[in-house]
Amino acid sequence: MEKIIVIGNGMVGYKFCEKFVAQEASKNFSITVFGEEPRPAYDRVHLSEYFENKDAKALEMAPRSWYEENKVDLITNARVTDISRKSKTITTADDTTYNYDYIVLATGSSAFVPPIKGIEKEGVFVYRTIEDLDATMNYVAKLKAEGTQKKAAILGGGLLGLEAAKALVDMGLKTSVVEFAPRLMPRQLNTDASKSLQTKLEALGIEILLSKATQQITGEEKITGMQFSEEETTPFDMLLVSAGIRPRDELAKTCNLEVGTRGGILVTNDMRTSDPNIFAIGECALLNSMIYGLVAPGYDMAEVAVAQILEDKEAVMPSAIDMSTKLKLSGIDVASFGDALNENNGVEIVYENGYEGIYKSINVDKEGKSLLGGIMVGDASDYSMLHQIFLNGMKIPENPAELILPATDGAASLGDVTDLPDEAQVCSCESVTKGQICSAIENGEATDVAGVVSITKAGTGCGGCKPMVADLTNATLKSLGITVKDTVCEHFDYNRQDLYKIIQVKGYTNFNQVLDNHGNGGHGCELCKPLIASLMATINADTANKEYAIQDSNDRFLANIQRNGTYSVVPRVPGGEITPDKLIVLGEVAKKYDLYTKITGGVRIDLFGATLNQLPHIWRELVDAGFESGHAYGKSLRTVKTCVGSTWCRYGMDEAVSFGIELENRYRGIRAPHKIKGGVSGCIRECAEARGKDFGLIAVEGGWNLYVGGNGGATPRHAELLAEQIDNETVIKYLDRYLMFYMRTAKPLQRTAAWQERLEGGLDYLKEVILQDSLGIAADLEEEMQTLVNKFECEWTQAINDPEVMKRFNHFVNSEENDDNLVFVPLRDQKMPEPWS
Amino acid sequence: MQDILQQYKTTKVEEVTVWFKAAAVKDFPKDGGACIKYKNKQIAVFNFTRENKWYACQNLCPHKLEMVLSRGMIGDDKGTPKVACPLHKKTFSLENGENLNGDLDAIATYPVKIEDNSVYVGFSE
Ligand code: SRM
Ligand SMILES: Cc1cc2nc3c(=O)[nH]c(=O)nc-3n(C[C@H](O)[C@H](O)[C@H](O)COP(=O)(O)OP(=O)(O)OC[C@H]3O[C@@H](n4cnc5c(N)ncnc54)[C@H](O)[C@@H]3O)c2cc1C
Ligand code: SF4
Ligand code: FES
Numbered sequence: 001m002e003k004i005i006v007i008g009n010g011m012v013g014y015k016f017c018e019k020f021v022a023q024e025a026s027k028n029f030s031i032t033v034f035g036e037e038p039r040p041a042y043d044r045v046h047l048s049e050y051f052e053n054k055d056a057k058a059l060e061m062a063p064r065s066w067y068e069e070n071k072v073d074l075i076t077n078a079r080v081t082d083i084s085r086k087s088k089t090i091t092t093a094d095d096t097t098y099n100y101d102y103i104v105l106a107t108g109s110s111a112f113v114p115p116i117k118g119i120e121k122e123g124v125f126v127y128r129t130i131e132d133l134d135a136t137m138n139y140v141a142k143l144k145a146e147g148t149q150k151k152a153a154i155l156g157g158g159l160l161g162l163e164a165a166k167a168l169v170d171m172g173l174k175t176s177v178v179e180f181a182p183r184l185m186p187r188q189l190n191t192d193a194s195k196s197l198q199t200k201l202e203a204l205g206i207e208i209l210l211s212k213a214t215q216q217i218t219g220e221e222k223i224t225g226m227q228f229s230e231e232e233t234t235p236f237d238m239l240l241v242s243a244g245i246r247p248r249d250e251l252a253k254t255c256n257l258e259v260g261t262r263g264g265i266l267v268t269n270d271m272r273t274s275d276p277n278i279f280a281i282g283e284c285a286l287l288n289s290m291i292y293g294l295v296a297p298g299y300d301m302a303e304v305a306v307a308q309i310l311e312d313k314e315a316v317m318p319s320a321i322d323m324s325t326k327l328k329l330s331g332i333d334v335a336s337f338g339d340a341l342n343e344n345n346g347v348e349i350v351y352e353n354g355y356e357g358i359y360k361s362i363n364v365d366k367e368g369k370s371l372l373g374g375i376m377v378g379d380a381s382d383y384s385m386l387h388q389i390f391l392n393g394m395k396i397p398e399n400p401a402e403l404i405l406p407a408t409d410g411a412a413s414l415g416d417v418t419d420l421p422d423e424a425q426v427c428s429c430e431s432v433t434k435g436q437i438c439s440a441i442e443n444g445e446a447t448d449v450a451g452v453v454s455i456t457k458a459g460t461g462c463g464g465c466k467p468m469v470a471d472l473t474n475a476t477l478k479s480l481g482i483t484v485k486d487t488v489c490e491h492f493d494y495n496r497q498d499l500y501k502i503i504q505v506k507g508y509t510n511f512n513q514v515l516d517n518h519g520n521g522g523h524g525c526e527l528c529k530p531l532i533a534s535l536m537a538t539i540n541a542d543t544a545n546k547e548y549a550i551q552d553s554n555d556r557f558l559a560n561i562q563r564n565g566t567y568s569v570v571p572r573v574p575g576g577e578i579t580p581d582k583l584i585v586l587g588e589v590a591k592k593y594d595l596y597t598k599i600t601g602g603v604r605i606d607l608f609g610a611t612l613n614q615l616p617h618i619w620r621e622l623v624d625a626g627f628e629s630g631h632a633y634g635k636s637l638r639t640v641k642t643c644v645g646s647t648w649c650r651y652g653m654d655e656a657v658s659f660g661i662e663l664e665n666r667y668r669g670i671r672a673p674h675k676i677k678g679g680v681s682g683c684i685r686e687c688a689e690a691r692g693k694d695f696g697l698i699a700v701e702g703g704w705n706l707y708v709g710g711n712g713g714a715t716p717r718h719a720e721l722l723a724e725q726i727d728n729e730t731v732i733k734y735l736d737r738y739l740m741f742y743m744r745t746a747k748p749l750q751r752t753a754a755w756q757e758r759l760e761g762g763l764d765y766l767k768e769v770i771l772q773d774s775l776g777i778a779a780d781l782e783e784e785m786q787t788l789v790n791k792f793e794c795e796w797t798q799a800i801n802d803p804e805v806m807k808r809f810n811h812f813v814n815s816e817e818n819d820d821n822l823v824f825v826p827l828r829d830q831k832m833p834e835p836w837s
Numbered sequence: 838m839q840d841i842l843q844q845y846k847t848t849k850v851e852e853v854t855v856w857f858k859a860a861a862v863k864d865f866p867k868d869g870g871a872c873i874k875y876k877n878k879q880i881a882v883f884n885f886t887r888e889n890k891w892y893a894c895q896n897l898c899p900h901k902l903e904m905v906l907s908r909g910m911i912g913d914d915k916g917t918p919k920v921a922c923p924l925h926k927k928t929f930s931l932e933n934g935e936n937l938n939g940d941l942d943a944i945a946t947y948p949v950k951i952e953d954n955s956v957y958v959g960f961s962e
Contacts, residue, residue, distance in 0.1 A: 055939065055940055055941075057940035058939065058940050490914075490915065491912075511868075512868075512887065522912070522913040522916060523868070523885060523887055523888075523911065523912045523913040523918065524912045524913075525910075525912030525913065525914065525919070525921070526909075526910045526912060526921035526926060526928070528912075529910055529912065530910075548866070548869075549866050549867060549868045549869030549910075549911075550868070550910075552910070553908060553909065553910065553923030554923075556908070556910075557908070561905070561908070561923050561924065563901075563903075563924075564903055565903045565904055565905045565908075565924070612908075807864070808866070810871075811872060812871075812872050812873055812874045812879075813859070813860045813864045813865065813871045813872065813873055813882075814859050814860045814864075814873045814874060815873075815874045817874060819879070819904050820877075821841065821879070821897075821902075821903070821904045836901050836902075837902075
């Protein structure tokens, strides 16, 4: 039996083991793996997720039991310190020696920390391991406990740096990215693409400082700032260094293996080092004078090493290695592939739309026959397809510009996924081809995306190919005559629209009727229950009090649950107009119940920190003073934001407040697939940000312009113009139709913007339905809406007047006591829940 | 904070030494849950009216250690009765406490019996 020693249990070291034990011939070998980290290999690519969920187990490549089951001897917490090639042994930090026949070096890399004066100060971190993240998070928690706004810097504006910046912003720090080069992601993007990306990042609240050479880190023991030049020092409370990687070749050096002048263990394309019994794979290996800092090439190297050890001498790395990348930042699309920076002087084609923040460039060969590379910022939805065209050398359109121009007439100019050749590599991390995906379905091994993923492993690496895997799965199912349905959950074989019709036609009035007659048995779940609750509300005008156990958690208690299980109280303030007396009532109630008070982004007042027991008492006082529920908890109308309009403003063209109040009162309480917000501005200066709302009105000469389908949030979108210069009555008519049409046909939790975007036929079709009544349903839509408007009842008024409903608000059913687990800490002159540990 | 987690240990029917009379059946919502206090413990009790089954578990969600599970929505995952935490929708089996959509530690579960329209929860101390 021959003995293999793998040094390094990172992503690539693990992949080597996985691929090795899968081979029949592996039973003639024994494998021992040494890992310096305390835990088995984990998915470093998705490390940032740890910031959100602190769930190290979720990142594990395989549990410890996997190693046992596959007879891989895993020794963690063990650093290998020496290799003796003469005696064919290795030594670990605790001075134990082991024999080997083969060594696989998979030692990865470490974060590069540039030798800047003061970089060793407290408060400076790197971003490579779970322990690094723990240390960073502890420091952030310490800073935040001090109460004032803290500032963090990221050194390096590359792929990892931007990911880290997003994580720190999400943790509530003011964050700046400091980059030495004059542009972001200098290895993947050109200057124009970088500018476009910069605008997007700034919109997320990330400051971008380019062309900055850091001279020194200032501060006594702790970092207090960064000095860029003699005149310029910027204060920072912490620094995360993400300035590149350095291959870990120190072991190779101890035994005189050849290494590159700038680091990295020299290997040939069979992954052997200068000693044929020693292999190096992953980020420690220097192949073609390059360190490949991505997992996909590392996995390929692992495969080559496995084959070589098993005597398949033909297996070598290809001469061209794909370095395409897609940034994993929610809400920001950035991708590059092939010769992105056009270093081979191809013909460049650029599409730029400053208005929507989109930049795309591709370069093609002089003959216009093949795609050489490209960049996309702001819209990378075609990345997978373009990447495939590039990888497979597929034919491109006669006018290559069509590859990046927005599609006209709804017809996509790009090829269909089904046009890809069978050998096209869809998932480069796991080397899964289109053929493998399709045959998994054709053989009946998988019947949906989840099945395909578990059988082929496609999409389990960086995840970038998931949309394409889904498209391929659906297309294959379709070609087999299997209809793909977007069912609600395991309890129903229907989608929202089907259930809408079923409930309407059958006249059901409670959840059990629907489940018993049309479901698959069981009890329902957190997906179908709130959905059916919402449908009952739309169809029967039921309030959340009717069947409270099927309501989403916030609707059930008519309030938004907060971090510590207390609730917020948001009374409706239609149009944002409020009398001084009512304002005083809010102040007095807040004081009496010691509630944290804040003006919301929806221009009304939110009182936070009410316990369950307090809610009805607080609301009784508010209802008595003339307030009603603000439905901040419901998938329903939130606010109609207004500007003062012609009432006060010297530019106002119409009474924005009066109309805003009328609209807010008209649609309040109505349940929809998602929340709805409105805005009314008195003139085109647009102070009410109406175009950022689901519906928006702007007063113009001769009436209102009506815009629909806008939102803020992670994917901001401006609303589109539906009708121009219409009077108040027509606005209401069109809005009734529009909202009701949306409520009838959207998917669960789909906001108007997303619904409208996916509506076949687009805005033109919408105009036909709403303005020209092409479906002949306008009168029905108006009538349904009017019924809902007439049936409106304030849920909180209902609740406090019904003793049965009131019982819902006790923390315990068998005691008057309150939750004794609650801890508040002071915050400025108010309070907040104790931070989560 | 971790110490409060230590207070909750799964109790099997055969280990019960005290059947605590918590409240009347009618005090619990149909197909929903409510919280009871036993000594210094907070216990979530769920009424699966559709099959006339009852379950109990710790009220403390192991994700962020908040006392909220009784306010979560109940349902089933391929037949296993479960509760979804109202804060981040982590779901737990009410049969054995296992976290069904993640890798959190299992929650403690307790036996429930109904006698004379009263709900009893079983404890071993
Ligand atoms: C309180 C408030 C922040 C503040 O302190 O100002 C707030 C707080 C919450 N927002 Fe918001 N949003 C608030 C204004 C906004 C705004 C600004 C606005 O309305 O003009 C936006 C962007 C505009 C928009 O919606 O398009 C906004 C976009 C979101 C989103 C993203 C929606 C999207 O379509 O992408 C979410 C997430 C969601 O709903 O799925 C969200 C979700 C939430 C939730 C409900 C998250 C949650 O489930 O706990 C927060 C709890 C509210 C509560 O009362 O406990 N909030 N949220 C604001 C309440 C407004 C109000 O009076 O009702
Ligand atoms: C935050 C972040 C995001 C990333 N995002 C992407 C992405 O989107 N796409 C992408 O393709 N790549 C991404 N990467 C890069 C990717 O994670 C690496 O390419 C991959 O982890 C390399 O695997 P490896 O096994 O070579 O090295 P590593 O995963 O670093 O593993 C090496 C292991 O060897 C151990 N070791 C080293 N020396 C010794 C010794 N002497 N004895 C014992 N053990 C030793 C180390 O402790 C480490 O555990 C990202 C990396 C980070 C940090
Ligand atoms: S939108 Fe017009 S009317 Fe309204 S405040 Fe601004 S300038 Fe005045
Ligand atoms: S606190 Fe329960 S899921 Fe997060």
